[in-house]
Amino acid sequence: MAAPPRPRRLGRLGFTIRGAMGLAHGLGMTLSELFAPRDTAPYPEKRLEHAPRFRGKHMLARGPDGHELCVGCGLCEAVCPANAIRVVAASAPEGATVSWTERYAADYEVDLIRCIFCGMCEEACPTNAVRLTPFNELAGFSRADMVARKEELLRPAVRK
Ligand code: SF4
Numbered sequence: 001m002a003a004p005p006r007p008r009r010l011g012r013l014g015f016t017i018r019g020a021m022g023l024a025h026g027l028g029m030t031l032s033e034l035f036a037p038r039d040t041a042p043y044p045e046k047r048l049e050h051a052p053r054f055r056g057k058h059m060l061a062r063g064p065d066g067h068e069l070c071v072g073c074g075l076c077e078a079v080c081p082a083n084a085i086r087v088v089a090a091s092a093p094e095g096a097t098v099s100w101t102e103r104y105a106a107d108y109e110v111d112l113i114r115c116i117f118c119g120m121c122e123e124a125c126p127t128n129a130v131r132l133t134p135f136n137e138l139a140g141f142s143r144a145d146m147v148a149r150k151e152e153l154l155r156p157a158v159r160k
């Protein structure tokens with residue numbers, strides 16, 4: 001029986017041409033990527049716009065008369081899947097008006113490390129008091145830095 005034909009071997013020239021073609025292909029790809037538009041931006045000099053539905057740091061809103069909209073009902077705390085909100089409700093001191101009802105949030109905290117920014121607190125709030133703003137520059141040197149207190153939430157952070 002005749003032996004099967006041996007595969008054709010590439011000579012030295014074949015290897016050289018194939019190597020040069022591979023090199024040219026790689027170089028072409030590098031050059032095209034070098035001049036392609038970038039998806040990144042040199043932060044913080046340039047900040048990319050968020051999608052309109054982006055959910056960032058929370059704020060507690062006030063009404064047009066300056067009263068706090070939060071009435072301390074605790075619905076946001078109850079609905080939060082990450083257990084990130086703590087509300088301490090109280091009755092307004094005698095003669096004082098804090099919110100637009102007799103009850104208000106004496107203390108309010110959002111743990112921004114636990115929070116998954118789902119927006120359920122915003123959806124559950126009956127007075128539209130807690131809102132998620134586009135602010136996303138969240139950083140701190142300790143865990144405690146990442147817990148937003150009521151005073152801070154009443155002064156919403158603004159993106160530069
Ligand atoms: S956005 Fe979601 S996870 Fe964050 S505090 Fe609100 S309900 Fe909780």
Ligand code: SF4
Pocket residue numbers: 069070071072073074075076077087105124125126127128129130
């Ligand atoms: S933020 Fe809204 S849901 Fe949460 S305690 Fe205040 S009023 Fe209730």
